[in-house]
Amino acid sequence: MTDSRATFDAAFGADLHVELRGSGLRSGLMDALREAVRTGRLVPGTRLPSSRSLAADLGIARNTVADAYAELVAEGWLTAQQGAGTRVARRAAPRKPAAGVARARPTRGGPAYSLLAGSPDLASFPRAEWLKAARRALTAAPHEAFGYGDPRGRVELRTALADYLARARGVYADPERIVICSGFVHGLMLMGKVLRGRRVREVAVESYGLDVHWNLLTEAGLRIPPLPFDELGSRTGELGSLRGVGAVLMTPAHQFPMGVPLHPDRRAAAVDWARGSGGLILEDDYDGEFRYDRQPVGALQGLDPERVVYLGTASKSLAPGLRLGWMVLPADLVRAVLEAKGPVDWVSSALDQLTLAEFITSGAYDRHVRGMRLRYRRRRDQLVAALAERAPDIRVSGIAAGLHAVLELPPGTEHSVIQAAAWQGLALEGASRFRHKDAVAGRDAVVVGYATPPDSGWAGALDALCRSLCGADKVSPSGD
Structure with a gap:
């Protein structure tokens, strides 16, 4: 017979694409199922559709399917138990690699220990409290939360962040000026597009930082001259001498990686430069919550919310795997950032946003x-x-x-x-x-x-x- 293709969707089995080939329906079905098991498309323990459901989906007689199942059980490919249905046998059938794909070679083990900067203690993620917040958030979530969403992000999270950032970091943060993103890198990508749209050609950066951030700016077509650096932080007084610079990327609260806070005079100099030149300060407040032997250093954004783009994330305080960050924007940048992001919130799960909002408002975050x-x-x-x-x-x-x-x-x-x-x-x-x-x-x-x-x-x-x-x-x- 000619090849026939079918996709079956049964209430008591798995979706599977099968190809029936050869001169006989029963032998063609058996070959297709053997191949699915052999290549790993049907993994051990997978429950197959009932013979009635599969026969209806394939347009063949039920007895044909039942006979094929029975023979494959006898061969050891499948198992059948009363009340448990027909399943792929838990056998050690090796998976053959696809043609042309080389087997992965064993690699040497990585380092036993890591003291690389940039990550929190992932083992300390508050699983129990996060799960409680997730349950409360899911229970209270409106139906529209499961749609494509506002590109600014969930209003519940933006409202919670506005209150928290004002209280804990001295940020002027109206919910309408907050845009949720998937992390600092995503926020910086958006700003790269916006800056190019504003005909900015150069963004000054600190002499020490992360090349992944610098590369994002250069990939956006921006040059990245470095600011000189000393024991007081970046020498922001020299911004004026960098002709053509329309923005500066900084970590003023705790310079990464050198660890110094930007001196107050240099904070003021950066804001003065932005006001006088019409430039922007991109503030990376990556670990502002963690201070030990000093008074908190507030966000630079509080000095001039119209000249500073504040970027924060949950990556250090909770975990980078949440992929949750936020931008607090000058009023005249909100529309441009939303246009760069797109018409829907496609990067951050609405349920994760709602969970973080609940986590913050319940006091669990603090x-x-x-x-x-x-x-x-x-x-x-x-x-x-x-x-x-x-x-x-x-x-x-x-x-x-x-x-x-x-x-x-x-x-x-x-x-x-x-x-x-x-x-x-x-x-x-x-x-x-x-x-x-x-x-x-x-x-x-x-x-x-x-x-x-x-x-x-x-x-x-x-x-x-x-x-x-x-x-x-x-x-x-x-x-x-």
Whole structure:
């Protein structure tokens, strides 16, 4: 007979596309099912449709399907039990790779420990409280929440964020000027489009930062000259001398990765430049909730909400996997950002937004941040104490806030420390990794993300770090 194709959708089975080939219906069906199991399209334990349902979907006699099932059970491909239906047998049938696809080669294991900056302790995500908030949010969700959604994001979350950011970060945040995005990178992508639309050609950046952010700007067609940097932060007084710059990207509360807050005079200078030139400040407030030995440094946005684009996320306070961020925009930018984003909210789950709104308004977010602040402070104190005992010549800076510290090293030793860490099974990055290619070379240092390891790995990571600092001089230039 000629080939026939069918897709079956039964109440008691799985959707499956099958091809019946050959001269006989029964043998064609058996071959198709064997092939589906052999290639892994039907995994062990999958319940198949009843013989009546499959026969109706394929347009063949029920007895034909029943006979095919019975023979495949006898061969061991399927199992059949009263009340449990017909299922794919739990057998060790190997899956054959598709033609032309090479098998993956086994890879060497990664580092045993990680002190890379930029991640919170993922093991501390508040699962139970988040689940409670999700249940309450789902119960109360209006029917329209399951539609495509407002491109600004759910009004419940924008309202909760407006209250929280004003209270905790000193941000002037009207819900109508907040746009929800999937994280800082998404927000920066949107701003890249908007800036190009405003005929901006250059965005100044800090001498130290993340190349992934710089690359997004250059991919948008923007040049990224670096601002000089010293112990007081970026030298914003020099913005005026950078002709053609229409915006500046900054981390003023806690410079990433060098860890210093922007000096008050330089905060004022940045705002003065923006007012006088018509430029914009893109403020990355990536870890503003976490401070330890100083008064909170409020968001720069509070000094001039019409000249600062405030970008925040739940990535450090909760987890980056939530993919939830927010932009607080000057009034004249809201329309342009929404046009860049598109007509519907296609990037952030409405239910996740509603859950975060409930998490904030219920007080669970504040409780979680306070608890994590204590946890990370203990980590920081343990890091400082271990270094004082085992590597007393190492100067530690950038520790009054945030989730990472900067360890200053003797000149010319940064590379050897990174090599020594690799031999200790420790993932670690040097400050030079974050330096702009056009920036003046700075001091040798490593950036230690002390929030990253789970509790079970913290002691081992700290020990590996200290051994790396003490054993760097034993690593040869060749790494042998």
